[in-house]
Amino acid sequence: MPREHQGPLARLRRGHEELVLRLLRTHGPLSRAELGRLSGLSRTTLYDIVGALVDGGAVVATAPAAAERRRGRPVETLSLHPGAGQAVGIDFARRAVHVAAVNVAHEVVGSASETHPAELDWPERVRLAERLVAGLGGGTLRLGALSGIGVGVVGPVGTPRPGAEGTGGPEGAGGAADRTDLPVLLGKRFGAPVLVDNNTRLAALAEATWGAATGAQDVLYLRLSHGVGGGLVVGGALHRGAYGLSGELGHITAEPDGRRCSCGKDGCLETVASVGAVLRAHGGAADLAAFLAALPHDPAAARVLDEVGTHVGTVLAAVCNALGPEVAVLGGELAAAGPALFDPVERALHAHLMPVSRARGRLRPATLGEAAGALGAIALVLHESPLLDRYPAPDSLE
CATH class of the missing domain: 3.30.420.40 (ATPase, nucleotide binding domain)
Structure with missing residues (x-):
C-alpha cells in the first residue's frame, strides 16, 4: 500500500508521539507531570498527544490503588500497553x-x-x-x-x-x-x-540498575563463576572500553609464577578463583554443589576459600585504588559460599586499600543471581x- 505523504504538522505530531513512546519505553510508568518535564512539551500538546495514544491503545492510564491515594485528585500513571x-x-x-x-x-x-x-x-x-x-x-x-x-x-x-x-x-x-x-x-x-x-x-549493568549497586555512580562488579570476569560503572555510565575489553578482571595477575591461563599468560585471577580452580585446589569435591555442602565441616575446603578470598580481595583492592568505586559487588556461583569467601576477601581488601579509602569502601553480595x-x-x-x-x-x- 502506498505510503501517504505527510505534511510538516503531521510529521511534527508523529515526532511528539515517538518522543512520548520513547520516554515511556525508557523510564517505565510516568505521570503526566513527569512526562511533561522529560519531554519539554507544553501541557496542551502533551495532553493532546497522550489522549490520542490512549485512545489508540498504545498507552494505558492507571489510577493509583485505593491504599495509595492521597487527598485531592488521583494522579494517573501512563505506561506502554503491556501487550x-x-x-x-x-x-x-x-x-x-x-x-x-x-x-x-x-x-x-x-x-x-x-x-x-x-x-x-x-x-x-x-x-x-x-x-x-x-x-x-x-x-x-x-x-x-x-x-x-x-x-x-x-x-x-x-x-x-x-x-x-x-x-x-x-x-x-x-x-x-x-x-x-x-x-x-x-x-x-x-x-x-x-x-x-x-x-x-x-550482569554489572543489571546489578547497578536494579540490584546491589542501584543508585551508585561508580561500581566495580566481579563475578566468580566457571570463568572470572567483571564490569565497571564509571561516573554513572557503564564502561565498555575502546575495544570491548573493559572488565577483564579475571586476567589481572594474582600469582606471578602461577598456572598458565587459557588467555596465554600465567597466574591470572581466573586460574585461582574460578569454580574449576577451586575444585582442583580442593581435590575431593566432584562439583561446586558438593564443595559448598562440605564446607561447614571440611577444614580443607575452608582453607581453599581463605586463599581464594585473599587473592580476590588483593585484586579488588588494586582496582579500587585505581578507580575509587563507591561500591564493589561480588557475585557468581562461588559467592554462594557466603562468609567463608567474603570474610577473607574483606580482610585482604582492608589490608591492601589505601588507608584513606578503607572506611569508604563497601563490598556487597550480588542480589540478582543467575538472571x-x-x-x-x-x-x-x-x-x-x-x-x-x-x-x-x-x-x-x-
Missing part, C-alpha cells in the same frame, strides 16, 4: 543458558535457566534458548514491533582472540570465532533485532538505564 511487545534477554554462559523477558511496561514476564555440557555447540544452545523463551509467561510470550533480543556471551565482543579459550568461551563451542553467526541464528528463530554484548558486563546477565541484556535492548547514556549505540556493539 504491545516484549524484550527478551538471553545469557549464554559457559555451561548454562539463562533467559528473561519483560513487556514494554517494564513488567517481568518470567525467567528460566538450564545447564548444559560446556562443549555444546551454538546451534544447540540457540535451540535450548528458544525452548526456554517459549515457556516464559506460560507460553504466551509474543514478540511485537517494539521487541528485541539482548544477548550476553562470554568474552570480548567485536574483538576475537584467536586460539584463546579463557573469557572467549568454552573450547570448541563458545569461542568468539564460533559465535559470529549468533545474531543471524537468533534473528531467524525469533524474528526480532538482536544486540550482543559481554554477559558479565551486562543478572539476561536482565542486563534486556536493559541493553530497552536502553532504559541512564547507565547507558554514554554507552556505544546498539548498532555499534557487534
Whole structure:
C-alpha cells in the first residue's frame, strides 16, 4: 500500500508521539507531570498527544490503588500497553543458558535457566534458548514491533582472540570465532533485532540498575563463576572500553609464577578463583554443589576459600585504588559460599586499600543471581538505564 505523504504538522505530531513512546519505553510508568518535564512539551500538546495514544491503545492510564491515594485528585500513571511487545534477554554462559523477558511496561514476564555440557555447540544452545523463551509467561510470550533480543556471551565482543579459550568461551563451542553467526541464528528463530554484548558486563549493568549497586555512580562488579570476569560503572555510565575489553578482571595477575591461563599468560585471577580452580585446589569435591555442602565441616575446603578470598580481595583492592568505586559487588556461583569467601576477601581488601579509602569502601553480595546477565541484556535492548547514556549505540556493539 502506498505510503501517504505527510505534511510538516503531521510529521511534527508523529515526532511528539515517538518522543512520548520513547520516554515511556525508557523510564517505565510516568505521570503526566513527569512526562511533561522529560519531554519539554507544553501541557496542551502533551495532553493532546497522550489522549490520542490512549485512545489508540498504545498507552494505558492507571489510577493509583485505593491504599495509595492521597487527598485531592488521583494522579494517573501512563505506561506502554503491556501487550504491545516484549524484550527478551538471553545469557549464554559457559555451561548454562539463562533467559528473561519483560513487556514494554517494564513488567517481568518470567525467567528460566538450564545447564548444559560446556562443549555444546551454538546451534544447540540457540535451540535450548528458544525452548526456554517459549515457556516464559506460560507460553504466551509474543514478540511485537517494539521487541528485541539482548544477548550476553562470554568474552570480548567485536574483538576475537584467536586460539584463546579463557573469557572467549568454552573450547570448541563458545569461542568468539564460533559465535559470529549468533545474531543471524537468533534473528531467524525469533524474528526480532538482536544486540550482543559481554554477559558479565551486562550482569554489572543489571546489578547497578536494579540490584546491589542501584543508585551508585561508580561500581566495580566481579563475578566468580566457571570463568572470572567483571564490569565497571564509571561516573554513572557503564564502561565498555575502546575495544570491548573493559572488565577483564579475571586476567589481572594474582600469582606471578602461577598456572598458565587459557588467555596465554600465567597466574591470572581466573586460574585461582574460578569454580574449576577451586575444585582442583580442593581435590575431593566432584562439583561446586558438593564443595559448598562440605564446607561447614571440611577444614580443607575452608582453607581453599581463605586463599581464594585473599587473592580476590588483593585484586579488588588494586582496582579500587585505581578507580575509587563507591561500591564493589561480588557475585557468581562461588559467592554462594557466603562468609567463608567474603570474610577473607574483606580482610585482604582492608589490608591492601589505601588507608584513606578503607572506611569508604563497601563490598556487597550480588542480589540478582543467575538472571543478572539476561536482565542486563534486556536493559541493553530497552536502553532504559541512564547507565547507558554514554554507552556505544546498539548498532555499534557487534
